[in-house]
Amino acid sequence: MEIPACAGMTGKASSWDFIYVIPAYHLRHTGISFTSYRHFIYVIPAFHLRHPGEGRDLLRVCMQPAVYILSNENNKVLYIGVTSNLVQRVYQHRNHLVDGFTKQYNVTKLVYFEVHEDMSEAIKREKALKNWHRDWKNRLVSEMNPDWNDLWDSIV
Template identity: 60%
Template sequence: MKQPATYIISNDHNTVLYIGVTSNLIQRIYQHKEKIIGGFSAKYNLTKLVYFELFNDMENAIVREKRLKQWHRKWKNRLIGEVNPNWRDLYPDII
């Protein structure tokens, strides 16, 4: 299902965060989990979807991604904790 989304993934210890944007959240998280696309997320084993927001258009999703990337880590942790207090992997919920 294609729908613009902003997402945050982390490693098993929740020590590293990656913020991204996509038009297909299920496919993109699968790519992270399988390390199909190299780079930062593969290097730091970021495979756990801990937060996401869905949007009606890609422009708003990109704006949100850019804003979140400017946030302090403490703010990101609070945002994640408000909707996902145990920092569990949300991927099974969206497939």
């Protein structure tokens, strides 16, 4: 079975119909069989997600909308984004799997995030934050993360 390098949420797999890539911490102690992939992401057969119970709950948790702020090592550059899977998206940025601004400026450190109930709410918040002055963004990050530490370990 070949999993795309981007570790997308769905993809064709020869004997599995569709596959879902889920952060490992959502699978611990669930009893669902899974296959290791890239340290913390695991692949589970889609039929686990088509039946009521923990499979659907697993996908719902994994698909929690979030707004996040990444920075470079010296905190001079900020990137604001929105995603339905924070762990997966930050992983992609950290490993330069996404071409663009974050890859060009080496913006890989998660310094802020907030979880939302629905994607439309998260998108509105992302757009608002992108219009903020830099000082306001700095204050927002400092309130949650005074030392601007990488929060990656807190989400995996």
